[in-house]
Amino acid sequence: MTFGTILGAWIAVFLTLAIFSYLYKDNPFYKVAEHVFVGVSAGYWASMFFWTQIQPNLFGRLWPASEYSADSFWYKIYDGLHVLTSSVFPAGGIDKGHDMHLIYLLPFALGIMMLLSVSSKLSWFARWGIAYTVGMAAGLRAYGFLNSNVIAQIKGSAVQFVGGDIPFFALIGNSIFNNVVILVGTIAGLAYFYFSKEHKGAFGKLTKVGIYFLMISFGASFGFAVMGRISLLIGRFVDLIDYSKAQYNYATIWMLLIMVVVLGYGAFKDKGKGAKVSG
Amino acid sequence: MKKITDFILNIGKMDRRWIFLIIALVVLLPLYFPIGLPIRPTDSTQTAYDAMDKLPPGSKVLVSFEYGPSTKPEIHPMTYAVLRHLFKKEQKVYITCLWPDGQFMAEEAIDEIAIGEFNLNEGEDYVLLGFRPGNEAVVKGIVSNMRKLYSTDARGTLTDNIPMMKGVNKLADFDFIFTASAGYPGTVEWVQYGADPTGIPMSTGVTSIQVNEVMPYVQSGQVKGILAGMPGAAEYEALVGVPGIGTSGMDAQSIAHLVIVLFIVFGNAAYFIERQRQKKY
Known part of the structure; x- marks a missing residue:
């Protein structure tokens, strides 16, 4: 096993136990892990966004290698950028299989405008980029929701009650009983969110049925949430068990011991301080 | 008392x-x-398995990785089991990622399953197209013209030079979609902008917390079955016949x-x- 793998295991164990230590109480180990997590995530995301989209798909379309000409003014700008950083702007243009599309100057400009939000004087420029993003997302989402969540779901809840060869009762799958439950649940659930009529009398009873359906749904969500958290705990424990083996130099055991001793010492010192103050 | x-x-x-x-x-x-509690596939897992099992060999399957290390214990066993199934049936697998950390999850799965277990060739049996930022806009891009979005794969190879990319220009050129999703963007976006508009059959594996959100699409037939959290992974492992982390975690889970x-x-x-x-x- 390489030194890098063992070191990686020790770091993974430290970060896992540091996060778990929060269950005892807030402490410096947890703070370190929290800050490392935020920093590494931000760095990784920024780098991925740059190297998978901005460099190949934006700069690659503005200065493609296929149309490189050292005499053109446009590529003279590129050569200047190449002097600054040759990894982003390699010699002879960017070869990512694109043709030149100067229309991409528009998203480039909008992106720069978004970055101007850091300046108090020029921050108004950022509104243009945000406006475009919000408008685009709203249009895109409206279409997606209408098609898949409204029309397809209405179609999906148009169920069969009589005829055909569906059984009267089945625990799972299509049956007359299950289809009646879908119908009652859908209507009662929708009725609960109808606020133009007071929830009284027969309508009130219907909305009460709706509440029961909603409660069952929330209960299922809670159950799934617990299941998910336990799965994540299992995943971390599986790794901790792996890293407690001899080939990783008993990383889990050593790290756990160190943390328990340090936190125990901290608690002991705090207790001493508390006693002095109260005394 | x-x-x-x-x-x-x-x-x-x-x-x-x-x-x-x-x-x-x-x-x-x-x-x-371990106690070895029995694992019986649920209807939704069986539906997902059947949908992928009946694809003829050589079908083009798009597998999308929308998860990261934080949800790895739930989703990673699913992708391992699904990739095992697809490679065993000699399908062509195209991997995309809507999450940046999905890319290194995909790389890990490729190393272990495609290379480690099946000794397959990149570009001929599978291709890692990788991550592109843009959430649902990426799905829309794949639907209309994925070559614009993916002029290169994750290794920087021009997609024009990848043998298995011949004739693959848009989502409609695929035979099946499987998304391994832990949130936004993920399964919901693939249903709304990918599977529903094109009619390409789709199945999914999601974190437990997402099951209630995705289940209506399964009930209405927009999604062919669902692998629900770690139990879903364990059930799929049982169907494929190779027990993995999903199976070993089920005793503790129960x-x-x-x-x-x-x-x-x-x-x-x-x-x-x-x-x-x-x-x-």
Whole structure:
């Protein structure tokens, strides 16, 4: 096993136990892990966004290698950028299989405008980029929701009650009983969110049925949430068990011991301080 | 009787750190001493398996990785099992990622399954197209013209030079979509902008917390089956016939659930007893 793998295991164990230590109480180990997590995530995301989209798909379309000409003014700008950083702007243009599309100057400009939000004087420029993003997302989402969540779901809840060869009762799958439950649940659930009529009398009873359906749904969500958290705990424990083996130099055991001793010492010192103050 | 109610009240007042410790122990012990509780595939897992199993060999399957290390224990066993199934059936696998960390999850799965177990060739049997930022806009891009979005794959190879990319220009050129999703963007976006507009059959594996959100699409037939969290992964592993992390975690999962249910029962009982006593005095 390489030194890098063992070191990686020790770091993974430290970060896992540091996060778990929060269950005892807030402490410096947890703070370190929290800050490392935020920093590494931000760095990784920024780098991925740059190297998978901005460099190949934006700069690659503005200065493609296929149309490189050292005499053109446009590529003279590129050569200047190449002097600054040759990894982003390699010699002879960017070869990512694109043709030149100067229309991409528009998203480039909008992106720069978004970055101007850091300046108090020029921050108004950022509104243009945000406006475009919000408008685009709203249009895109409206279409997606209408098609898949409204029309397809209405179609999906148009169920069969009589005829055909569906059984009267089945625990799972299509049956007359299950289809009646879908119908009652859908209507009662929708009725609960109808606020133009007071929830009284027969309508009130219907909305009460709706509440029961909603409660069952929330209960299922809670159950799934617990299941998910336990799965994540299992995943971390599986790794901790792996890293407690001899080939990783008993990383889990050593790290756990160190943390328990340090936190125990901290608690002991705090207790001493508390006693002095109260005394 | 008073002794029992006092005992329940004491449990209700227990320091939460004891509960953490008990949960840790009930999860840890079955991992060291497995019981081997039986795993039976549910309807939704079986539907997903059947949908992929009946694809003819050489079908083009788009597998999208929308998860990261934070949800790895739930989703990674699913993708391993699904990739095993697809490669065993000699399907062509095209991997995309809507999450940046999905790319290194995909690389890990490729190393272990495609290369380690099946000794397959990149560009001929599978291709890692990689991550592109843009959420649902990426799905829309794949639907209309994926060559614009993916002029190169994740290794920087021009897609024009990749043999298995010949004739693959848009989502409609695929035979099946499988998304391994832990949130936004993920399964919902693939249904809304990918599967529904093109009619390409789709299945998914999601985190437990997402099941309720995605289930309506399964019920209406927009999604062909669903692998629901770690149990879904274990069930798929059982169907493929290769037990993995999903299977080994199921004992711990079941016992932990039992203990949590007991805590909920005791907690509620303590609450009602206390309320009863307050009414009395």
